Amino acid sequence: MPTADRFQAQCRLLRVGALVVFAGLLLLLATGMVGLPWRLATDAADGWSTRALLSVVRFLPGVGYLWALWAVQRALGDLAAGRLFHGTVARAMRHIGFGVLAGALLNVFAVTNLSRWIAGGQGGYLYFDLSGIVLGVVGAALVLLARLVDQARALQAELDEIP
Secondary structure, three states: OOOHHHHHHHHHHHHHHHHHHHHHHHHHHHHHHHHHHHHHOOOOOOOOHHHHHHHHHHHHHHHHHHHHHHHHHHHHHHOOOOOOOOOOHHHHHHHHHHHHHHHHHHHHHHHHHHHHHHHHOOOOOOOOOHHHHHHHHHHHHHHHHHHHHHHHHHHHHHHOOOO
C-alpha cells in the first residue's frame, strides 16, 4: 500500500475514533443538562436556581472542547479525501486552537469565578488548574501556527506563479 493511501486510511480510521469520542462526550454533556430539570425537581425547592446556574456554568467549557473535537474530525475527513493543503491544515489548526483555548479559558476563569459568585461562596478568584492553563497555551499556539501555515501557503502560491 502506497504511503499516501496508508495516510488516508489512517485519517479515516482516526476520524471515526474522533467521531466516537465526540458523540460520547456530547451524550455525557447532554445527559447532564437534560437530567438537570429532573434532579432539580427531586431536590428541595430552596436553591434550585443556584444549582441550575452552576450546572450551566460547568457545561460551558465542554462546548469549546466539543467544537475542537468536531474540527479535528472534519480536518481528518478532508485529509482522508486527499485535500492536504487546500486550507485544511490551517483552518483545522485555527478551529482546534480556538475551541481548546475557549474551553480552557472558560474552565480556568469563568467556571471558577461564576460558580463562586452564584453560590455566594468565598475563596480565590482563580483556580490554578494546570491542565486548563496548558490547554489554553496550546490552543493559543495552534491559532498562531495556523497563521504561519496560511502565510506559507500564500508564499507557495506566489512561487508557483513564477514561470
